[in-house]
Amino acid sequence: MRLEGGASEASPRSGSPGRIEKPVGQLIREKEIIAIGGGKGGVGKSFLASNLGILIAKSNKKAVLIDADLGGANLHTCLGIPAPDVTLSDFLTNPNTRIEDVILRTSLDNLMLISGAQDFLGVANPKYSQKFRLLRAIQSLNVDYVVLDLGAGTSANTLDFFLLADKGVLVVLPEPTSIENAYRFIKSALYRKLKLVTADSRARTVIDTAMDKKNDLGIGTPIELVEHIAKIDSRVGAALEEALTQFRPRIVVNQVRSLGDVRIGYAMQSACQKFFGIKVDFVGYLEHDEQVWQSIRRRQPIALNGDNSKSGRSLRSISHNILNDLQLKPE
Amino acid sequence: MKSLKFQDHYEVLGVPRNASREEIRSAFEISRHTFQENSLATYSLFSDAENQKILELIAKAYETLYNPETRRQYDAQLEALAGGDPAPREQRPAPQAEAAARPVAEARPARAAAAVTPAMEIRAAVPKPPAAVKPPAVTQKPENHAAVEEFLRSVSVFDGATLKKLRQIHGISLDEMAERTKIRRAYLEYLEDERFQFLPAAVYIKGFVSIVASTLGLPAQRVADEYMSRVPAKGS
Numbered sequence: 001m002r003l004e005g006g007a008s009e010a011s012p013r014s015g016s017p018g019r020i021e022k023p024v025g026q027l028i029r030e031k032e033i034i035a036i037g038g039g040k041g042g043v044g045k046s047f048l049a050s051n052l053g054i055l056i057a058k059s060n061k062k063a064v065l066i067d068a069d070l071g072g073a074n075l076h077t078c079l080g081i082p083a084p085d086v087t088l089s090d091f092l093t094n095p096n097t098r099i100e101d102v103i104l105r106t107s108l109d110n111l112m113l114i115s116g117a118q119d120f121l122g123v124a125n126p127k128y129s130q131k132f133r134l135l136r137a138i139q140s141l142n143v144d145y146v147v148l149d150l151g152a153g154t155s156a157n158t159l160d161f162f163l164l165a166d167k168g169v170l171v172v173l174p175e176p177t178s179i180e181n182a183y184r185f186i187k188s189a190l191y192r193k194l195k196l197v198t199a200d201s202r203a204r205t206v207i208d209t210a211m212d213k214k215n216d217l218g219i220g221t222p223i224e225l226v227e228h229i230a231k232i233d234s235r236v237g238a239a240l241e242e243a244l245t246q247f248r249p250r251i252v253v254n255q256v257r258s259l260g261d262v263r264i265g266y267a268m269q270s271a272c273q274k275f276f277g278i279k280v281d282f283v284g285y286l287e288h289d290e291q292v293w294q295s296i297r298r299r300q301p302i303a304l305n306g307d308n309s310k311s312g313r314s315l316r317s318i319s320h321n322i323l324n325d326l327q328l329k330p331e
Numbered sequence: 332m333k334s335l336k337f338q339d340h341y342e343v344l345g346v347p348r349n350a351s352r353e354e355i356r357s358a359f360e361i362s363r364h365t366f367q368e369n370s371l372a373t374y375s376l377f378s379d380a381e382n383q384k385i386l387e388l389i390a391k392a393y394e395t396l397y398n399p400e401t402r403r404q405y406d407a408q409l410e411a412l413a414g415g416d417p418a419p420r421e422q423r424p425a426p427q428a429e430a431a432a433r434p435v436a437e438a439r440p441a442r443a444a445a446a447v448t449p450a451m452e453i454r455a456a457v458p459k460p461p462a463a464v465k466p467p468a469v470t471q472k473p474e475n476h477a478a479v480e481e482f483l484r485s486v487s488v489f490d491g492a493t494l495k496k497l498r499q500i501h502g503i504s505l506d507e508m509a510e511r512t513k514i515r516r517a518y519l520e521y522l523e524d525e526r527f528q529f530l531p532a533a534v535y536i537k538g539f540v541s542i543v544a545s546t547l548g549l550p551a552q553r554v555a556d557e558y559m560s561r562v563p564a565k566g567s
Contacts, residue, residue: 180375223334267365267372273345274335274385275376330357 033138033146034322035165039181041072041152043171044254044286047296048318049149050078054303055319057110061144064103064112068161069151073116079106080299087115091137092130099137112143131157135164154188162249163193167322169250169283172268174261179268182251183275190222190247190276197243203229203236223277247278250327252318253285261285266330281327284318286311335385339409340392348406352397359393359538360513362386390534397541398552489549489557494540495523497547512542519543527562536562 036049046069053065067075067088076083084104091102091114104113138146148165150158162168168189172182195207206229210219219225226244230237253265265282272280286292289311295302302312321327333342341348344358365372366382366389373382395401478500486493498508509516521529522539530536537555544554 174371176371176374179371183375221334227334263361263364264372266361267370270345270361270365271370271372271376275373330361 031139031141031143031146032167033148033165034167034169035148035150035162036169036171037150037158037162037185038171038178039152039154039185040173040178043173043178044252045069045151045171046074046078046149047292048169048171048252048254048315049147050075050301051303051315052319052322053111053113053145053147054108054301055316056145056147056323057108058303058306060110062110062112062142063145063147064114064141064143066114066138066146066148067116068148068157070116070157072151075113075149076115077299078296079113079301081106081113081115084115088134089116092134095133099134099141103141116149131160154185156192159185159189159192162189163196167250169252169322171252171254172264173255174253174257174264179264182268183272186249186272186276186278186280187222189249190244190278193243193247194222194225194240197239198236200233200236202232203240206232221275221277226277244277248281249278250281250283250322252283255288256285257288265328281321281325283321283327284314286314286318335388340396340405343388343392344396346396350396352399355393355396359389359397362389363538364513387532387534390532390538394534394537488561489544489554490561491523491525491558494543494547494554494558497549498523498543501547503546508543508546511546512539514539514542525561533559533562533564 034052036045036052038045046067049065053063056063065075065079067073069075070089073087081104086097086102086104088102091097091099099114102114104115106113148161150161162185170182170185172178191207191211195204198204206217206219207225209215209217210225210228213220217228219228222244226237226240229240251265251268253261256262262285265285269280269282272278287310289309291309292302292311295311302309303315305312335343341350344350344355344362346354346358350358363386364370366377366386368379368382370382377385395405479497482496482500498505503511505516505519508514508519512519518530518539521527522536522543527536530539537559540555540558541551544551
């Protein structure tokens, strides 16, 4: 994948190649924000994000890939683009840098990239004001889809971006550490969401207390938490209950080696319903595939080939399911 | 979403009120897998003891809902409790529509007994728990067919010995039965030997017998009922 134009050229503000100009008078498109997280590093988030972006672009929709994994940015590498000079960090640290300055075109007309490379320590934790500025800038982009690669962990920023997205996708490997991290992510995101939903200080205190498993309120699960709060204040309880209903992450199981591994997707759905009281959509899985490893090594995304490989088809199916709000059915 | 102790059978199983028997069976199988001992999916969420409690609730829900008669009675109870309002209380009408494109597109017949190796095409079956939904009835070899029929005519009660004999006439080993039904081989042996004290709670026994009966091409409900009449009520 080639990087074309882009802000690495020193250029004045107006009209140079590589700038994304907003056509005068055209309405900003309705865009969908998809966030890819997972809690654990190395599960395949960047792999999925990059290929998802490519597939969207190839379907005649405009997409921008944003590497929000500050401190661990890999998207450009997945795409085979050399680390660009101007990145998200520049936007976040310099109030004069516009979003248009950091958007990079790619060899696919419909795909743009905002890289996180060249990030440095100070930017790995952007302040709230910077985050807000970024979000507003994203809203102003003339694209159909925004694909956010969130990176590993459960930092406040990661959780916030996940919650702000229209669709959140978690990538898991069929092994206990990855699954455990995914649940940790879900729990953190959920509690953060619950706190966002209510300004009631008593409720927020309870939520904070409940985050600790060994709390002295005896609250073990989000369901119990909501019940507890509903007894204090039924309106807040109802708002929290509604938030539980709206929280609907998607999961992708990566590096599947057997049908038993596939079943983990369904099992996690079941476990999440019982423990968190939330619905999780199992949107697909990727079989463990040498070709994937090769594609990453060579920095040639699978989705670019358009071939009929196993992983190519898996990616297309996952993409289809995410975009169309579908999930696998156990039958 | 209410906590488990307040959920009705449909909520426990995670199926809508108008779920088909297949959906109910499927949900039960998934839950059985999810909350099994040492489950990968519940590790870090539920302890083994909690898994066990959840499984018992689920098994009870399954037993009530899978039988059309008990389901009817239960539905009536629910309606009465709700003051006659039978509207399904779905959290959200989440589209469970079939994913139009899947990683596996081939329509090869699902071979329930197929062992899966890394090199093997996962395409050989559709992305679902293998044979967990409804074990396919055994393909009867022509020469066995007559033997099966004759044996069935002589059966007076579907006890463990009968199930064992049938399995043998069909030419299925215990290991193969375990593979197809995903029931532990040891449990299958206990079922056939009627060593009830080594089997888990009655709800499970009934579930196991249902599945075994299905696999042998027998009417699951009838066989299970007959078998269960032989199981003494347990202390727990």
